[in-house]
Amino acid sequence: MSSQDPKIRIGRINYTNVWPIYYYFPELMNSSEVEIIEQVPTSLNQAMKAGSIDMGPISSFAYGESFEQYLLYPDLSVSAYGEVNSILLFHEKPLREIANGHIVLPTTSATSVNLLKIILEKFYNGKPTYEYAQPNIAQMMERADAALLIGDDAIKENWRNKTYMITDLGQEWAKWTGQWMSFAVWAIRKETAEQYPELVAEAFNAFMASKAKAHNDPLEMMQEAQDAVGGTSDYWHHYFHTLCYDFGPEQWDGLALYYKYCYELGFLPKPVSIALWSENKVARVTE
Numbered sequence: 001m002s003s004q005d006p007k008i009r010i011g012r013i014n015y016t017n018v019w020p021i022y023y024y025f026p027e028l029m030n031s032s033e034v035e036i037i038e039q040v041p042t043s044l045n046q047a048m049k050a051g052s053i054d055m056g057p058i059s060s061f062a063y064g065e066s067f068e069q070y071l072l073y074p075d076l077s078v079s080a081y082g083e084v085n086s087i088l089l090f091h092e093k094p095l096r097e098i099a100n101g102h103i104v105l106p107t108t109s110a111t112s113v114n115l116l117k118i119i120l121e122k123f124y125n126g127k128p129t130y131e132y133a134q135p136n137i138a139q140m141m142e143r144a145d146a147a148l149l150i151g152d153d154a155i156k157e158n159w160r161n162k163t164y165m166i167t168d169l170g171q172e173w174a175k176w177t178g179q180w181m182s183f184a185v186w187a188i189r190k191e192t193a194e195q196y197p198e199l200v201a202e203a204f205n206a207f208m209a210s211k212a213k214a215h216n217d218p219l220e221m222m223q224e225a226q227d228a229v230g231g232t233s234d235y236w237h238h239y240f241h242t243l244c245y246d247f248g249p250e251q252w253d254g255l256a257l258y259y260k261y262c263y264e265l266g267f268l269p270k271p272v273s274i275a276l277w278s279e280n281k282v283a284r285v286t287e
């Protein structure tokens with residue numbers, strides 16, 4: 001970002017799960033100050049790391065990989081306590097029977113693929129083999145005992161599915177740990193926070209206001225989700241109310257445990273600390 005062009009490049013996950021945070025954002029933030037870049041999570045993770053996006057949601061795992069480069073907005077995440085409805089494993093046999101099998105993972109995800117590895121390797125004592133593929137269940141299952149989908153791919157496949165058992169990874173995580181799980185967090189590159197403190201504060205206020213407005217008056221957004229993706233109004237009501245967009249002590253605890261397991265299993269190279277952005281200072285949550 002050059003000083004002649006003080007536009008913040010903000011990422012957006014191209015799944016319905018983030019709609020509440022963005023639905024009213026354009027009317028709350030001056031459009032000459034921001035550019036929104038919509039991609040699947042793994043593309044956003046890479047763009048944020050490379051500095052071609054300045055802030056926005058990334059996989060929580062990607063924060064764990066590069067936490068020294070980022071601050072996290074408080075009170076914004078894509079989290080769940082128990083069912084998520086859009087992080088789904090499709091399989092033919094019970095989990096304990098496929099824990100040493102062949103698992104196909106989607107190229108779109110970083111958090112959930114490592115969450116699945118924790119579940120199979122730590123909780124079920126398995127040692128599966130893994131392969132990455134485009135999120136297409138028919139192709140994935142040609143050669144697999146189980147296939148993972150996230151986001152709208154998971155939602156639509158769940159509606160279509162008549163063949164497979166389905167495990168919701170949020171539910172599985174809560175069953176074994178009793179904890180929350182945060183799948184995406186809102187990261188800001190540190191140099192952006194230093195260079196453009198007012199814009200970063202303005203964007204935070206607009207995200208928070210959109211989240212509150214979408215929570216208090218969700219019907220228009222839900223109708224639009226139904227028109228764009230399909231499903232029923234009951235489905236979207238349930239979906240948006242099951243997801244939680246907060247990022248507070250309960251979510252920090254769940255995420256700290258996820259990072260601990262990722263480190264212990266060798267998925268992350270070092271212990272992660274969660275550093276929050278605030279208007280005047282950096283607050284550190286975990287060491």
Ligand SMILES: C=C(O[C@@H]1C=C(C(=O)O)C=C[C@H]1O)C(=O)O
Binds near residue numbers: 017059108112150151
């Ligand atoms: C709840 C979800 O969380 C997502 C899962 C992600 C991941 O696995 O890396 C990243 C961002 C979130 O969109 C979802 O995709 O539906």
